[in-house]
Amino acid sequence: MQAAAQLLELYSLGLNAVKGDQAVYQALMAQGTQAACHLVAIGKAAEAMYQGAQRYFDKDIKTALLISKYGHFSPELLAERKITVLEAAHPVPAESSLLAGQALLQYLAQLPANEPLLFLISGGASSLCEVLEEGWTLEKLQAATQDKLAEGASIAEINAMRKQLSRIKGGKLWQFISKRPVSCLLISDVQGDDPAVIGSGLLFPAPAHPEFTWQIVASNQQMLAAIQASRLEPPNSAEQTLPLHIMPEFLSIEAVEAAKRCVAFLKTQPAGIYVWGGETTVNLPANPGRGGRNQHFALAAALELALVADQGTSLLCAATDGTDGVTDDAGGLVDAQTLARGQLENLDPVACLQRADAGRFLAASGDLITTGPTGTNVMDLVIALKTSCPN
Numbered sequence: 001m002q003a004a005a006q007l008l009e010l011y012s013l014g015l016n017a018v019k020g021d022q023a024v025y026q027a028l029m030a031q032g033t034q035a036a037c038h039l040v041a042i043g044k045a046a047e048a049m050y051q052g053a054q055r056y057f058d059k060d061i062k063t064a065l066l067i068s069k070y071g072h073f074s075p076e077l078l079a080e081r082k083i084t085v086l087e088a089a090h091p092v093p094a095e096s097s098l099l100a101g102q103a104l105l106q107y108l109a110q111l112p113a114n115e116p117l118l119f120l121i122s123g124g125a126s127s128l129c130e131v132l133e134e135g136w137t138l139e140k141l142q143a144a145t146q147d148k149l150a151e152g153a154s155i156a157e158i159n160a161m162r163k164q165l166s167r168i169k170g171g172k173l174w175q176f177i178s179k180r181p182v183s184c185l186l187i188s189d190v191q192g193d194d195p196a197v198i199g200s201g202l203l204f205p206a207p208a209h210p211e212f213t214w215q216i217v218a219s220n221q222q223m224l225a226a227i228q229a230s231r232l233e234p235p236n237s238a239e240q241t242l243p244l245h246i247m248p249e250f251l252s253i254e255a256v257e258a259a260k261r262c263v264a265f266l267k268t269q270p271a272g273i274y275v276w277g278g279e280t281t282v283n284l285p286a287n288p289g290r291g292g293r294n295q296h297f298a299l300a301a302a303l304e305l306a307l308v309a310d311q312g313t314s315l316l317c318a319a320t321d322g323t324d325g326v327t328d329d330a331g332g333l334v335d336a337q338t339l340a341r342g343q344l345e346n347l348d349p350v351a352c353l354q355r356a357d358a359g360r361f362l363a364a365s366g367d368l369i370t371t372g373p374t375g376t377n378v379m380d381l382v383i384a385l386k387t388s389c390p391n
Helices: 004-017 020-031 046-057 095-109 138-150 155-165 172-176 219-232 257-268 293-305 338-343 350-354 358-365
Strands: 039-040 061-069 084-088 117-121 182-187 212-218 244-246 272-278 314-317 329-334 380-386
Touching: 004 219, 004 314, 004 329, 020 046, 020 212, 039 046, 039 095, 039 257, 046 061, 046 117, 046 212, 046 380, 084 095, 084 380, 095 155, 117 272, 138 155, 138 182, 155 182, 219 244, 219 272, 257 272, 257 293, 257 314, 293 329, 293 338, 293 350, 293 358, 293 380, 329 358, 338 350, 338 358, 350 358
Parallel strands: 039 061, 039 117, 061 084, 117 182, 182 212, 244 272
Antiparallel strands: 272 380, 314 329, 314 380
């Protein structure tokens, strides 16, 4: 099997292991939940998580409110009249985010007393749904978010800022939830899987008095474990299976620096497959071009592979939600020939990196990965395949 095909197969396997529908269904099965409930799903994986709950409860979902990113709902769900489905902006909140926040409060206010409520939360919820504290405007929120994104802030830093200006984040949503049994299933898009950081903690920290249960149903670590387990199974062909190594380092530094470190490490390693989880950052110029942190990482890695003339290594860097930055691409899959392919289109890879325009170069070189919405969001994945040993 060609290197690119192997990398894409492992990427797909990892995504399938943390898809929202199966993760929610399995969690509910394990819990043995019986009572019919009302349901709120917020985040990029809202539809997939709802589908898992729908499969489990069948017709016992009394009402439902779903909020997700534009383009992340299927036409069939958008046309569904029995539930409320709202699209909103990400990664920078917009008027749609405030409308979604008001819709959430109105939905909670009209629920019958004491009836169970299930929350399904995934990454993206912070931007998609907001109710601002007094003194804050949408313009101030957008400016604060843009500033954080431009300086390469982590999702934890961005969410900490959002908690300060929100009436519903940081556990403040509880003031709008009447006394009732509440449960929450979460897909983690943050390092350490802290529920107070996922979605800026809509329900966290929780007050001491509510009847409240919660569970992380999918995470980056679960995805990495599934990829590792897949290589322990007997191969289904006579093709030699390279050893697979899950790297303990979580890639959370600046994308170019992370790419340099990974390629330098790979240069000294024997043939094999090397896998990292993470979520890098990018310091954006005044007028960034096309791309996101994964495309930025991939192009930086391609530069390093060409620099060390490593013809035996291919590298995939991709978001698990299917969208990287403000693009519709998930990331890139590069090798030492990526630069040559892109330069045939008269593009300068160094200049593209400086302009945060990696997506333009990777589109020209034919190295973009495009999946569409994946139904999950557990940060990012880097997979390198090395077929030759160091000299």
